[in-house]
Amino acid sequence: MVGRRILISAILLLVAVLIEVTVLAPLDLPGATPSLVLVVIVILAGQFGATTGAVAGFAGGLLLDIAPPAAGTIGVSALLLTVVGYATGRFAESDDRPWWSLAIVAAIAAPLVVLAGAIVGGLLGDPRVRWDEVLGLMLTSAGYALALGLVLALPLRRLCRWVVPEAYSR
Amino acid sequence: MRDTRRSRIVLAILVLISITLIVFDLRGGGITRPLRSVGEAVLGTSERAMASVVVPVRNFFSSVGSIGDTDQRILELEQENARLRAELDTVANDRARADDLDALLDLVSTNDYSTVPAQVIAVGPAQGFAWTVTIDVGSRDGVERDMSVISGAGLVGRTIDVGPTTSTVLLIVDATSSVGGRLSGSSQIGIVSGTGRQDSLTMQLLDPLALVDVGDVVVSFGSEGGRPYAPGIPIGIVAEMRGTEGQLTRSAILEPYADMSRLDIVGVVLRAPESAPRSTLTPSVAPTADPTEGGQ
Numbered sequence: 494m495v496g497r498r499i500l501i502s503a504i505l506l507l508v509a510v511l512i513e514v515t516v517l518a519p520l521d522l523p524g525a526t527p528s529l530v531l532v533v534i535v536i537l538a539g540q541f542g543a544t545t546g547a548v549a550g551f552a553g554g555l556l557l558d559i560a561p562p563a564a565g566t567i568g569v570s571a572l573l574l575t576v577v578g579y580a581t582g583r584f585a586e587s588d589d590r591p592w593w594s595l596a597i598v599a600a601i602a603a604p605l606v607v608l609a610g611a612i613v614g615g616l617l618g619d620p621r622v623r624w625d626e627v628l629g630l631m632l633t634s635a636g637y638a639l640a641l642g643l644v645l646a647l648p649l650r651r652l653c654r655w656v657v658p659e660a661y662s663r
Numbered sequence: 664m665r666d667t668r669r670s671r672i673v674l675a676i677l678v679l680i681s682i683t684l685i686v687f688d689l690r691g692g693g694i695t696r697p698l699r700s701v702g703e704a705v706l707g708t709s710e711r712a713m714a715s716v717v718v719p720v721r722n723f724f725s726s727v728g729s730i731g732d733t734d735q736r737i738l739e740l741e742q743e744n745a746r747l748r749a750e751l752d753t754v755a756n757d758r759a760r761a762d763d764l765d766a767l768l769d770l771v772s773t774n775d776y777s778t779v780p781a782q783v784i785a786v787g788p789a790q791g792f793a794w795t796v797t798i799d800v801g802s803r804d805g806v807e808r809d810m811s812v813i814s815g816a817g818l819v820g821r822t823i824d825v826g827p828t829t830s831t832v833l834l835i836v837d838a839t840s841s842v843g844g845r846l847s848g849s850s851q852i853g854i855v856s857g858t859g860r861q862d863s864l865t866m867q868l869l870d871p872l873a874l875v876d877v878g879d880v881v882v883s884f885g886s887e888g889g890r891p892y893a894p895g896i897p898i899g900i901v902a903e904m905r906g907t908e909g910q911l912t913r914s915a916i917l918e919p920y921a922d923m924s925r926l927d928i929v930g931v932v933l934r935a936p937e938s939a940p941r942s943t944l945t946p947s948v949a950p951t952a953d954p955t956e957g958g959q
Contacts, residue, residue, distance in 0.1 A: 507709070510706070511706070511709055511710060511713045512713075513788065514710060514785040514786060514787070514788070514797070515710050515713045515714050515717050515784055515785045516713075516717050516721070517788075518785065518786035518787060518788050518789070519721060519783070519785070519786045520721075521786075521924045521925075524789065525788070525789050525790045526788035526789045526790060528788070528790070542670070543667075543670035543673075543674070544669060544670040544673050547670065547673050547674045547677055548673065548677065550677075551677040551680070551681065554681070555684075555698075556702075556706065557788075558684075558702075559698050559699055559701065559702030559706065560702055560706040560707075560710070560785075561702060561703055561706060561707045561710065561785060561797040561824065561826065561829055561830075561831045562785055562786065562787045562793075562795035562796050562797040562824075562831040562832070563702070563787060563791070563793075563795070563831075564787060564791070564793040564795045564823070564831065564833065564837075565791050565793060566685055566688050566689055567684050567685070567687075567688040567695050567698055567699070568680075568681045568682065568683070568684030568685035568686075568688060569681075569685060571677075571680075571681040571684065572678060572681035572682065572685065575674065575677045575678055575681060576674075576678070579670065579673075579674045582670065583670075606790075607790045610790060610791070611792075614792070617685070617689060619792070620838050620839055621791075621792035621793055621837065621838040621839060621859055622792055623792060623838075623859050626792075630789065630790050634790060
């Protein structure tokens, strides 16, 4: 059971990272790059709970940190997305939530990750952080995360249930 | 309850590992180097494979996007038109890409640069604030760290990380990038730094009394041995002077020749000419012109 859960999470995260850097970032959309990886982590955490969410967040973040052309500090995305995965897992465990609530969670988490990334970057002395752009990046990232979440929440949930049916016995 | 405790412990462990990674990466000394190498080897290769599928589609969509909204009134015709024109445009797009390559060859052959052509396959997320791209050539193609990367229009950046089949390029507009620049007319020198914005660079002129006009061309000064920057590559034109009285240096705002958001085919300079080029290279494309018309 754990093996299948890890397998589906690993495949989804790897594909999400590749799509994010080879498809979404080169599109050069206004503002932020749609954070597909974050949306996938939120959905995985919503399906499998806080422990898997935290592990998926760490793994997805680490992949983002080391996937070329990443130039930032290794560990920053891993740290932020671990927290996102854990928090989403706790949120989803507490009650029966409608499917679209995960899209809302993604739309709240995405701008917070942008802001936290800028703050951590600033604290670590990254000369690249541009504070005048942070607000625009936050707003656009929220919009993209909401859209991606609404599109992906149902299909990915179905995929998760199909691959790991045991996780839904209750 | 037990599950909650377990997830908290997992969270704590992962947060600790992340912070440890951050600390080690910031300290340098190559402890996190193996991680980046794995990233380059595994993810870089996957990105390459992905790009072979994605790049034609990406070009297709960018050409569909540029068809415009001329036929919005006639819905039926619009769809068919879009399809037919898109087919045509992909051909035109291929031609434009061939023109890109021609412009690059043109720039390269004017002087004795030895270059290897490359395709941009991945771009860093905007919220990372870094202006970096991945190209599909690596150490197997003779690329090494700190080599100039150029496009048909001008200087693009330099390689900062080289994997077996991919390399990471730091673009000149990145806030951590600085290039030695020379005004082609007056041969005044200065340091061209990125601003983190794709359309502007700042140049700190070393001579506060230098005569600089808007529209002057800035070319790379060239580093020792042509690494990281080969000499004589056009960087951009002066768009604005920031002459602050009383400061030791003056600065100019440059507009880069190469369009950083639409990079497609670039070249890595493997070897610079033995001596600095005598004639200044000026690309055939004016920076104000539409970059998609490159080389026409």
